[in-house]
Amino acid sequence: MVWMASQRPTSVSVRTRSPKLVGREKELGTIVEVVTERPAVVLIEGEAGMGKTRLMTELAGRPELRGVRLLTGTCQPLRDPFPYGPILEALRSLSEPLGPLSPVAGVLRPLLPELAEILPPQPEPLADPAAERHLRFRAIRELLGACGPALLVLDDLHWADEDTRDLLRFVVSMMPPDLAVVVGYRGPFGSSFRSAEHARVTLGPLDVSAVRRLATGILDLPRVSDEFAAKLHESTAGIPFVAEETLRALKESAGSQPLGETLTDRLLESLEVPVLLREAMTERLETLPEPAVKLARAAAVLGVPIEAKVIGRLAGLAGDNLRSALLTAMDGGVLGEVDEDRYGFRHPLARKAVYDTISGPERTMLHGEALAALAGSPVPPVLQLARHARSAGRLDQWQHYAEAAADQATARGDTSLAIDVLQSLLSAGKLAEADVARLATKLSQIALRGFRRDVIATLEHVLEDPPHDPATRGTIRLSLGSLLVRTVGQLGRGRVEVEKAISELVDRPELAARGINLLAQPIDGLTSLAWHQRWSRRVEDVFDQLTDPELRLALTVDRIASRAHTGDGTAWAEFEALPEETSSVAERVQLARLWCNLADGQSWLGHLGRADRLVTEGTRRAIDAGALYAAGLVQGTRVRLDWVTGRWDGLAEQAEALRDKYSDLGPIVQETSLVLGALAAVRGEFAAAHRHLAETSVLAPEHGAIPVVLSAAGVLVRVKLATGDLAGALAAADEGMTVARRKGVWVWAADLVPAAAEAYAQDGRWDEADGVVEEFARGIEGRDAPAAEAALLAGRAALLAARGKHQAATVGFEQARERYAELPMPYPATGAQERAALSRLAAGDRSAIEELACAAESYERLGATRDAGRCRHQLRENGAWAPSQRGRRGYGRELSPREREVARMLADGRTNREIADGLFLSPRTVEQHVAKVLRKLGARSRADVARHLSTYALP
Known part of the structure; x- marks a missing residue:
């Protein structure tokens, strides 16, 4: 039997397998x-x-x-x-x-x-x-x-x-x-x-967890995303050999592209079938009689599990001949019953291996026959019809079916599929201008539900062709600008495109209103709140002229979210007055956006119980409606909310995974970097804290989300103070306060102001210290911002303590602790508890020893090891330190919690002195911990710790 396979390029293939046994x-x-x-x-x-x-x-x-x-x-x-x-x-x-x-x-x-x-x-x-x-x-x-x-x-x-x-x-x-x-x-x-x-x-097959471990081993990555692992498991049926071969092919084809984030059908389809997998399938085919081979090739062309009679029609088989050929193909391990009376291949690469054995002319003929066989279905499978039409060379039919498939996907909320199909149509380059305009408009509208960086390039390419009428150009440009605004480092460019779009949409007031509304959103960049409010008034001017219910809802959603972010208490009442459900997919997308954006706003203000409920419900709504951008964005809110409320177990890993998954999405990169920087700071890992905080845009606020920038500035000031770098702390405070003043939304400065006041007071800059706190007080007056109110109490108490007014400072810190605890924000609450105890001790009240010990325990429960060490250092200084009465467990070959902290610092390149300073330990104690870490990890040197720690299974 002679196989006429498609030609493949010359290549060198090296067999790769997992470095360790996985799943067995x-x-x-x-x-x-x-x-x-x-x-x-x-x-x-x-x-x-x-x-x-x-x-x-x-x-x-x-x-x-x-x-x-x-x-x-x-x-x-x-x-x-x-x-x-x-x-x-x-x-x-x-x-x-x-x-x-x-x-x-x-x-x-x-x-x-x-x-x-x-x-x-x-x-x-x-x-x-x-x-x-x-x-x-x-x-x-x-x-x-x-x-x-x-x-x-x-x-x-x-x-x-x-x-x-x-x-x-x-x-x-x-x-x-x-x-x-x-x-x-x-x-x-x-x-x-x-x-x-x-x-x-x-x-049997591996489960998703084992496939994930296989992927990290072969791709040499610390982690892969949930979506990557699930798609890899689905596409390989969990068969170890197929998974290994697929991963090897991915690694060879990736080049410099990031792996482990997303695995799409398009990427799988473009993979060259690995040699060993192709040979295995060829061997199986060679043992089959001709009818069974024809059946396998027909199934490969059809591409999806389907009824036996349809496969038989393409193979020219029916009745007993079809049954016999099907049983033979199944016994030979080529085809399988995927579902009741639906037959196909166990995984895509097996199908592709068989597909590659079919000559070009025969493929074209079989795709044409598949098109005819499926077109008469009661409910035509338009996506499959589009694929067969394109492969059969019938481009008019392909365009027709593909556009219908995109419309169908849009209607049911399958945003990613709709974008894929429209992108494929626009990249073909053989469409009439009217078709390009229509399809690009559809793509520009659906693209705003998700975030796909590749859509930006497509829309830019479409706009390079000037004959489109102004309204069409404005529609496409508006979406382009909206996508750029969401992209790391592209905020200013995106706003320029939006302003251009508004001028092009003079005859489309409803679309222009969307652009005006986007510029009214105050979260990002250094443009002042007053600038955004001017655009807000333009939105109000046109709102009553609008008739599209989805657009009216979209503008209402953004108005509520913007007001909530800036501490306008009327926003919550307006939200509660809105209907919870609506009929159209487009309006469901807008409601999902509202829940997700409002969750973010409430979390910054300190309404943390509300925010928690909004995150959970907003995630569900966004996924159900196909609002992928909102669904992704709210995950960043969830991570930060977990930080604020003290849910720190596994939080660093969650934040890392989320940042890897959405590496091009500015808001998520910035928010997760803030959480990672704050976590590193409380563990005393200051080099890591600086590295993460730099990715929040704190050093380039014109590109950042200002609540994140100001919060990061507050963390940075505290890190600088903790390391004795007063000059650095003052510089960070100055820069942060400049941003706060330029933006003019003081409720976002709740993390910055107490830290900045502390830095100015330490340097004796009392006018600035007092001025910062009072400017903040005026800025939040009348605002609905519980976190800012607690921060004001903490800032005033810090200045009292700095002036030696210890009794008054004690009262102020205790009030701040109560307010923080009510929210709940356990970390700043514990900080206020510590400061209150220290103020009482400074006033000669020895009964504060117990309160200071309680603060140390609270820090330790949270995982704030450096802060716990600082409290215990103060207890020793006051002659009151005693080990925890809970007793010490034996850890054997495992790293103890303290040893894990030391190991992380070693992996970060910290010296013994830096570790001692970070954890408030003596150099001798650190030496003992370092020796135990090296022994337990089996590391030969300090430089070897990072490699061993990456594979160490924490208990």
Whole structure:
């Protein structure tokens, strides 16, 4: 049979596999346990690619089997297998010392000439072939028994000849006492040995968690996104071999592109089928009769699991011929029943491997037949029809069906699919101007529900062609500007595009209103609140002229969210007056945006219970409506809300994963970087804190979300003060206050003002210290901002403490602690508790010792190790430190919580002195911790800690 495959470019392929066994640890442990109690027989059953061979390879290297003689053999898929082939292969490697052998073993000399010096002389051959065969069986069993403790590992026994099977049955029926046998096979082969088995391991597909670990190992990444892992599992059916080959192909094709973030159908389709996977599928096809091959090729062209009769129509098969061919293809492992009466391939690369065997002309013909077969369906599958029309060269039909598929996806909220289809149409380059205008307009509208950086380039390309009328240009440009505003570093450019769009949309007031409304949003950049308010008044001027209910709702949503962000208490009442449900998808998108944006605003103001509920419900609404941008954005709010409310367990990992997933989405990058910087700061990891805070736009506020910038400035001031860098703290305070004054939304400065006041007071700049606090007080007056009110109390108390007015400062800090605790914001509440206790101690009140110890415990529960260390340092200074009464657990080979902190600092390149300063420990204590960390991690040096820590499983 000759296969006319599509031509592939010359390439070099290097086989890559996971550096460690993944997803089979339990099975391996069971096998080791069984074979150490000899005699034993273990059967390992699994389909091709499930990892039988890898499991047996790992078995051979286990330390429990040291001193056990390892004998390995593999059956080959030969037309005429050699009798006893795999067992003889295993025995050929034998060497002395062996136990005593009887003359019977000499019968093996012709079969094992390599062992002539070990084996006794060959006896005279017997006249009866059956008796001679029995003698060989006895000799092989005796030779295995003479090996002493031995493990016979035989792979792929489904390809064994009948003589080999009979021999193996003979051996396991009366096992030598020190022998263990492990056989791997697929299919019904193992039923012959079940009476002799001691254990049988059946290998099924890996779960999503194991596939994720496989991906991180092969791609050499610390993590991959949930979406990547789920898509990889779906596309490989969890088959280890297929997953490894897919990952290898991804790694080779990626170049400099980031891996581990998203895995799309388009990317999978563009992958070259790995050589080993293609060869495996070709081998299977070559064993099938022609009708079954035709059926497999027809299924490959159809591309999705489908009814047998449809596949048969393309293959020219029906009735008994179809049934016979289908059963043969299924028995051969090429096709499978994916769902009831729906047949296809287990994973996309298997389909692609078969598809690549079809010649170009035949593909075109089959796609045309598939188009005809599916077009008459009661509910035409327009997306499939579009694919078949394009592959059949019928471009008019392709455009028709593809646009219908995009409309269908848009209507049901499948934003990503709609964008994919419209992008493919616009990138074809063979459309009439009217078609380009219509499709680009659709893309520009749907793109605002999601965030896809590639859409920006498409829209820019469309706008390069000037003949479009102004309204069309304005529509497309408005979406382009909106997408740029969301992109890291593109805020100013995006606003310029929006202003251009407004001027082009003079005849489309409803669309112009969207642009005006976007410029009215005050969150981003250094433009003043007054500038945004001028645009807000323009929105109010046109609002009553608008008739589109979705647009009116969109403007209402943004008005409520903007007012809420700036502390306008009427916004919440207006939100509660809105209907909770609406009928159209577009309006559901707007309501989802409202819940998500309002969650963000309420979290900054300090209405944290409200924010928590809004995040949960907003996420659900955004996902249901296909509002992918809002769904992504609210995850950033969730991470920061967890930081503020003290839910810190696993928070750094969540923030890292979210930032990796949305690396182009400015608001999420900035918000997660703020959380990571703040977490690093409370652990005393100041270099990491500086690195993360730099990504919040605190150093380039014109590109950032100003609430994030001001909060980051507050963290930065505290980091500088903690490291004794007063000049740096003052500079950060000055820059932060400049931003706050330029923006004019003081409720966003709640994290900055107390820290800035502290820095100015330490430098003796009392006028500035007092001025900052009072300017803040005037700025939040009449605002609905509980967090800002608590911060004002903390700032005033800090100035009282700095002036030595300790009793008044104590009252102020206690009031601040109460307000923070009510919100709840446990970290600043504990900070106020600590400051109140220190003020009482400074006033001579020794009863504050207990309060200071409580603050240390609160810091420790949160995970603020440096702050806990500072409190305990103060307790020691006051002669009051005693170890926790809860007792100390023994950690054995695990790192203790303190050792983990030291390990993280070592990985960050910190010296012992820096670690001691960061954790308020003595240098001697740090030396002891460092020695334990190196020993427990198995690291050879301090520089080696980062590598070991990345793979260390925290308890």
